[in-house]
Amino acid sequence: MERQLIPIDDRGFLLGDGLFETVLFQAGKPVLWGAHVARLQRGCAALGLPAPDPNLLKAEAERAIKDRRLGSARAAVRLTWTAGSGGRGLIRPETPTPRLAVSAAASPRPEAPATVIVSTIRRNARSPSARLKTLAYVDNVLARREAEAEGADEALMLNTAGHAASATAANLFWITEGSLYTPSLACGVLGGVLRAEVLASAPVEEVRANLDTVLRCEAAFLTNSLIGIRPIRVLAGRFLGPHPIIDTLVEKLASRF
Amino acid sequence: MERQLIPIDDRGFLLGDGLFETVLFQAGKPVLWGAHVARLQRGCAALGLPAPDPNLLKAEAERAIKDRRLGSARAAVRLTWTAGSGGRGLIRPETPTPRLAVSAAASPRPEAPATVIVSTIRRNARSPSARLKTLAYVDNVLARREAEAEGADEALMLNTAGHAASATAANLFWITEGSLYTPSLACGVLGGVLRAEVLASAPVEEVRANLDTVLRCEAAFLTNSLIGIRPIRVLAGRFLGPHPIIDTLVEKLASRF
Numbered sequence: 001m002e003r004q005l006i007p008i009d010d011r012g013f014l015l016g017d018g019l020f021e022t023v024l025f026q027a028g029k030p031v032l033w034g035a036h037v038a039r040l041q042r043g044c045a046a047l048g049l050p051a052p053d054p055n056l057l058k059a060e061a062e063r064a065i066k067d068r069r070l071g072s073a074r075a076a077v078r079l080t081w082t083a084g085s086g087g088r089g090l091i092r093p094e095t096p097t098p099r100l101a102v103s104a105a106a107s108p109r110p111e112a113p114a115t116v117i118v119s120t121i122r123r124n125a126r127s128p129s130a131r132l133k134t135l136a137y138v139d140n141v142l143a144r145r146e147a148e149a150e151g152a153d154e155a156l157m158l159n160t161a162g163h164a165a166s167a168t169a170a171n172l173f174w175i176t177e178g179s180l181y182t183p184s185l186a187c188g189v190l191g192g193v194l195r196a197e198v199l200a201s202a203p204v205e206e207v208r209a210n211l212d213t214v215l216r217c218e219a220a221f222l223t224n225s226l227i228g229i230r231p232i233r234v235l236a237g238r239f240l241g242p243h244p245i246i247d248t249l250v251e252k253l254a255s256r257f
Numbered sequence: 258m259e260r261q262l263i264p265i266d267d268r269g270f271l272l273g274d275g276l277f278e279t280v281l282f283q284a285g286k287p288v289l290w291g292a293h294v295a296r297l298q299r300g301c302a303a304l305g306l307p308a309p310d311p312n313l314l315k316a317e318a319e320r321a322i323k324d325r326r327l328g329s330a331r332a333a334v335r336l337t338w339t340a341g342s343g344g345r346g347l348i349r350p351e352t353p354t355p356r357l358a359v360s361a362a363a364s365p366r367p368e369a370p371a372t373v374i375v376s377t378i379r380r381n382a383r384s385p386s387a388r389l390k391t392l393a394y395v396d397n398v399l400a401r402r403e404a405e406a407e408g409a410d411e412a413l414m415l416n417t418a419g420h421a422a423s424a425t426a427a428n429l430f431w432i433t434e435g436s437l438y439t440p441s442l443a444c445g446v447l448g449g450v451l452r453a454e455v456l457a458s459a460p461v462e463e464v465r466a467n468l469d470t471v472l473r474c475e476a477a478f479l480t481n482s483l484i485g486i487r488p489i490r491v492l493a494g495r496f497l498g499p500h501p502i503i504d505t506l507v508e509k510l511a512s513r514f
Contacts, residue, residue, distance in 0.1 A: 005262040006270060008358040013263060014337065015394040016273040047395070048402060080271065083398075090394070090401040090426055101265040122383035126417050129395050136393030137272040137347070138304070138386050141340075144347040145305060160383050160417040169347055 010099055012082025015090065016129075016136035018098075019043040020080045023061065024107065024225050024257060028071040030061065032225065032256055035193040040081060043132045049098055052081050056100070064104035076107035076226050082135070107226050109257070110153075113233035114222055116167065118211065119143035119155035123165040125188035130165075133190055140168040154222060156214075156236070159188040163208045170222035170230070171195040173204070174214055175243050180204045181217075194223040194256065201252050202245070211236070219243035228257030267356055269339025272347065273386075273393035275355075276300040277337045280318065281364065281482050281514060285328040287318065289482065289513055292450040297338060300389045306355055309338050313357070321361035333364035333483050339392070364483050366514070367410075370490035371479055373424065375468065376400035376412035380422040382445035387422075390447055397425040411479060413471075413493070416445040420465045427481040428452040430461070431474035432500050437461045438474075451480040451513065458509050459502070468493070476500035485514030 012018035021040050024031040037054045044051040061077045068075070080101040086093040121143045129136045140157075147155040147168070154167040164183050166172055171192040173182045182198075183189050184206035198204060214220075219240050220232040229250050232240055269275035278297050281288040294311045301308040318334045325332070337358040343350040378400045386393045397414075404412040404425070411424040421440050423429055428449040430439045439455075440446050441463035455461060471477075476497050477489040486507050489497055 004265055006265055008261055008263055008337070008360060010270070011398075013267070013270045013358075014277070014335070014392070015398055016392050017395050017398050020271070047399065078271070080265070090398050091405065092398070092402075101270070103265060120383075121385065122381060124379060124381035124384060124417055126377075126379035127381060127396050128378065128399055129393070134395045135271070135273050136386070136395045138274050138391045138393045139384050141268075141272055141274050141347050141349070142304065142385055145349075148348065160381055 006099060006101060007085055009085045010082050011084060011087065011092065012080065012099070012135050016134055017092070018080060018082030018135045019047065019133055020078060020135060021133065022226060023077045023079065025065055025070065025075045025077055025104070028065060030077070032193050032197070033058070035196065036225070039133065039191070039193065040079065043134070044081070046128055046132055047134070049081070049083055049096060052098065052100060060100060060102040064102045068104045070104050070106060073106050074108060075104055077102065077104045080135070110227055110230060113231040114153040115151070115234040116154045116156055116232050116236070117147050117150050117152045118236050119146050119157045119168070121146070121157060123157045123159045123188035125159045125161065125186060127188070130188035131185060131190060144168040158211060162210050163187045164211060164214045165189050167222055170224040170227060172220065172222060173198060174217035174220035175245050176217045180245060181207050181209065184208060192223055193225050194228065197253055197256050198223060198249060202249060219246060221246050225257070229253065263356060263358060264342055266342045267339055268341060268344065268349065269337065269356065269392050273391055274349070275337060275339030275392045276304065276390055277335060277392060278390060279483060280334045280336065282322055282327065282332040282334055282361070285322060287334070289450050289454070290315070292453065293482070296390065296448070296450065297336065300391070301338070303385055303389055304391070306338070306340055306353060309355065309357060317357060317359040321359045325361045327361055327363060330363050331365060332361055334359065334361045337392070367484055367487060370488040371410040372408070372491040373411045373413055373489050373493070374404050374407050374409045375493050376403050376414045376425070378403070378414060380414045380416045380445035382416045382418065382443060384445070387445035388442060388447060401425040415468060419467050420444045421468060421471045422446050424479055427479035427484060427487070429477065429479060430455060431471055431477035432502050433474045437502060438464050438466065441465060449480055450482050451485065454510055454513050455480060455506060459506060476503060478503050482514070486510065
């Protein structure tokens with residue numbers, strides 16, 4: 001029970017000063033565990049936080065799965081690693097003592113293709129938090145509310161320069177004239193774990209593309225660790241069809257989601 | 258004791274989905290209380306959250322001051338109002354039940370003028386969270402770390418268009434040829450409570466100004482509810498002097514900080 005509460009002076013709570021990972025568990029086993037831990041460690045280096053012990057993360061994740069009796073389910077474990085308590089206002093204590101919070105929940109995979117609108121909220125390519133999985137996710141929450149308000153599943157966020165960046169909780173890929181594209185990380189994109197798997201599995205061009213360029217695509221899909229590869233059926237009001245490149249990728253990466 | 262802990266499924270903790278205010282208390286009495294409550298209420302409207310009952314806020318703030326025996330001190334009360342628990346990932350529950358967390362601490366006023374560097378981290382004028390006091394403050398934490406690393410007190414943040422926006426926890430004003438300027442809110446600026454007091458007390462031009470324009474100033478100062486009006490002694494390596502306009506403002510607004 002104690003593990004389920006955090007003090008209100010936690011800097012993650014007060015300032016979003018921390019990071020998280022959401023890891024897929026299939027039948028009690030984590031999927032792409034090493035990539036999630038590596039991203040969390042890179043995030044710690046970027047924020048100037050001590051990194052967690054991977055063994056501790058693993059033990060706590062497995063315990064959360066067990067406690068929630070999710071050992072035979074498709075489940076998501078959320079690992080939250082904060083800057084801990086203390087400091088004066090924005091200034092961290094000289095030696096921060098990070099805090100770990102772990103939870104688990106069932107995570108069924110969405111079966112239907114996604115409907116995606118374009119958010120009015122822009123991503124900031126000049127902000128570290130746009131490229132790191134920090135706790136500062138309120139812009140994404142608000143962009144997702146815009147999607148909900150229009151009955152859509154997701155919202156495409158452009159960056160302040162007008163280039164496509166990502167959805168609120170997924171990376172974006174599109175196919176134009178048979179070639180596969182995704183926004184480059186420099187556009188203010190979180191480097192998704194499944195995005196990296198796609199890049200390693202197929203020729204993909206990482207680009208700066210404005211919305212018009214993206215909308216000339218013949219097909220598109222979203223990726224994240226929990227939803228896997230999810231085709232887009234409607235993007236900014238345009239209907240998109242299935243595509244053999246997507247089918248091939250789904251088949252190739254089936255074990256990763 | 259129970260009030261000092263929050264559940265780890267709180268959306269403020271998980272996603273920065275919430276708002277805060279930091280209110281100065283002098284001898285047990287809040288300063289500019291109405292302005293803080295009004296800003297929190299505007300923030301709730303922007304985020305789509307139910308707003309708190311001002312009487313509850315007042316009672317809890319006074320209780321925090323009393324509990325910490327700060328009734329005769331200069332103190333800061335932090336009011337944190339989150340989207341509460343629940344929902345699925347980014348998506349809030351249909352009827353969010355916000356959570357209030359309140360804490361208090363002594364808050365001596367800095368006596369020395371400030372040394373200010375220019376942060377590499379940009380503010381996003383196209384993000385609601387740049388203009389609202391949300392819990393997503395990690396960019397400000399990182400920008401302040403840049404200041405600390407150079408032995409400075411604060412960091413000036415430009416926006417992605419290169420216009421001056423604000424410091425990490427204060428608004429910026431400068432004086433050029435005897436006129437007073439501050440970045441307009443459209444630059445990605447949080448509308449500070451003391452900033453509004455300055456605007457109401459003196460002729461100020463709200464502008465979009467690039468760094469070069471700001472650095473041509475003859476004097477500059479920072480404002481926030483806790484530090485009050487704090488002159489800048491060094492701005493991006495340039496030494497700045499005192500100025501009678503600043504002295505007049507400090508005198509005029511003395512009761513507000």
